[in-house]
Amino acid sequence: MEITAAVVKEKGSNFVLEKVNLEAPGAEEVLVKIVATGICHTDMVARDFVMGSPNFPVILGHEGSGIIEKVGVDVHHLKVGDHVVLTYGFCGECDICRTGNPAYCYEFFQRNFSGATVDGHHHHHDHNGTAINDNFFSQSSFATYAIAHKNNVIAVPKDVPLEILGPLGCGIQTGAGAIINTLRIKVGSSVVISGAGAVGLSAVMAAKASSATTIIAVDINEERLAFAKELGATHSINSLTENVPQRIRKILPNGVQYGVDTTGRNEVINNTLNSMAPVGELAIIGVATKPLELATNIFLTKGYKIKFVNQGDSVSEEFIPKLIKMYQNGQFPFDKLIKKYAFEDINQAVEDSEKGKTIKSVLLIGTYKD
Ligand SMILES: NC(=O)c1ccc[n+]([C@@H]2O[C@H](COP(=O)([O-])OP(=O)(O)OC[C@H]3O[C@@H](n4cnc5c(N)ncnc54)[C@H](O)[C@@H]3O)[C@@H](O)[C@H]2O)c1
Ligand SMILES: [Zn+2]
Ligand SMILES: [Zn+2]
Incomplete structure (x- = not known):
């Protein structure tokens, strides 16, 4: 399908909104219509290629929230229409994941920073069919749609505004x-x-x-x-x-x-x-x-x-719903950190974050019209 994504063409350059092709989700994957995505300092770290970042061109974004549009055949705990927050990727099967430490999964780098899936696959291609580096934090959510792995898709209650929830997936849970x-x-x-x-x-x-x-x-x-x-x-x-x-x-x-x-x-x-x-x-x-x-x-x-x-030692499946309950009780007013920007103002949002003007920029992607 054709989607709009913010692409970083080369190290340190601005985000450019472009139409790109996104393939269908695989058996263990989920297609999410993105409602909003937070901007985290780690997106800038990757844009500037500071540490083990994916190569360029690349689609970043790792604090996505949205609504499930499609699930792969091996996804059983999530369904179309669920409201979800996307968090970091992990395998869920190694001894580190299975003993409650998914943030330190052996495959953390491949599933979050390699610019492709664990088996080296890209979900995004440009109009010439050339692959774009993606799968950033198993999501690349600076885009109107994202593919995530079933492990890093967290279902959230529908009575909380989805547009503020994305940052729970990284900066806030951290x-x-x-x-x-x-x-x-x-x-x-x-x-x-x-x-x-x-x-x-x-x-x-x-x-x-x-x-x-x-x-x-x-x-x-x-x-x-x-x-x-x-x-x-x-x-x-x-x-x-x-x-x-x-x-x-x-x-x-x-x-x-x-x-x-x-x-x-x-x-x-x-x-x-x-x-x-x-x-x-x-x-x-x-x-x-x-x-x-x-x-x-x-x-x-x-x-x-x-x-x-890493990631506040969070087992997000359990921790994100807890943080939402604390928010609903008035004990964790994280919405006060957020300033919302239109998707097309992504470069302004990044600049405001880097200059310390905005604490947590959130891009409203769901309302973007091209
Ligand atoms: N380990 C993880 O899992 C994880 C997850 C998310 C973010 N991070 C990292 O955490 C860091 C913080 O992220 P953020 O989104 O809050 O970034 P931020 O830029 O909003 O916050 C950093 C703060 O540090 C302050 N600061 C800078 N120099 C200082 C100094 N000398 N003394 C005191 N304060 C100083 C800045 O004024 C700013 O308020 C980043 O490095 C980010 O990449 C790590
Ligand atoms: Zn982050
Ligand atoms: Zn693992």
């Missing part, structure tokens, strides 16, 4: 999951969250919902810090103007118990570790552009635990 699934922070505990973007602010909301009593947000953007306080942070620190470890030790003389890093930056991670209480636990989420350097000998005597975390 931040919330770091608090709820990875660190499992306890009632009355303290946490520092570095980077108050979509991921960090989701962590702030989850920390509040988990009844942490000291929630410290660190960023370099005053507006975002103010917003973090609105969403539940008890303290905010601008690391451009304040010494983070000193300020945290003023708030908590023994140091903070938990940390979440969404910046991927050496100095920020070291500042967080230097602010932690003994046996503190740090979840690292941010994509880094440089290798991490740590003062190991100092930290050894502190008993710190560091975990590199």
Whole structure:
């Protein structure tokens, strides 16, 4: 079928809306009419070819939400008309997936970043029949229709607006999951969250919902810090103007118990570790552009635990519906992070995200008319 997709032609270039051909879904696949897709920093990482990204031209987009239009013959738990959120791809059959850790599936790279399916197949072709790199996060959802694998299609209730739900599939489950699934922070505990973007602010909301009593947000953007306080942070620190470890030790003389890093930056991670209480636990989420350097000998005597975390350790089938219930109860108002854009304004939406003007851009694709 002919669809419209946002194509990145070469490294670092703009998104161009184009008509391309999408084949029919395979036996274990699902065709989804996309209603909306969030923009995540990782789309930019792939556009700029920073880490193991698919090659070019490529169709990105990995926070899609929509309505099922067709299911393959081997898909039994989903049906046409279901409202769905698309999340990351995993095989579901390896020992890592089967023991509850699908975010660390052996096939994670192939199913999310390789630019094709696990068997090297492309669903999209241009009008000359040339394959386009796709299957980004098993979806490539910057498009009017997407094919996903049955494993990464999560059915959601129909009484919640579908157009806001896509970001639950990556950025929002990542931040919330770091608090709820990875660190499992306890009632009355303290946490520092570095980077108050979509991921960090989701962590702030989850920390509040988990009844942490000291929630410290660190960023370099005053507006975002103010917003973090609105969403539940008890303290905010601008690391451009304040010494983070000193300020945290003023708030908590023994140091903070938990940390979440969404910046991927050496100095920020070291500042967080230097602010932690003994046996503190740090979840690292941010994509880094440089290798991490740590003062190991100092930290050894502190008993710190560091975990590199993908997708907030989420088993999305279970976690996304939970986050939706928390949203419906008013405990997780993630819609406040979202600004909606028309599909054709994708480059503006990306620019606003990169400049820090918009926290979570969501493209309204379902209403796009060509
Ligand atoms: N591990 C995963 O599974 C996963 C999933 C989604 C996103 N990510 C990554 O998480 C990171 C955050 O994503 P996002 O969508 O929230 O991005 P974002 O750009 O909205 O947020 C990053 C925040 O960090 C702040 N920041 C930058 N430099 C800083 C510094 N020196 N000190 C303090 N704050 C600083 C920025 O002002 C911004 O508010 C990205 O690297 C993204 O690629 C990882
Ligand atoms: Zn993402
Ligand atoms: Zn697996």
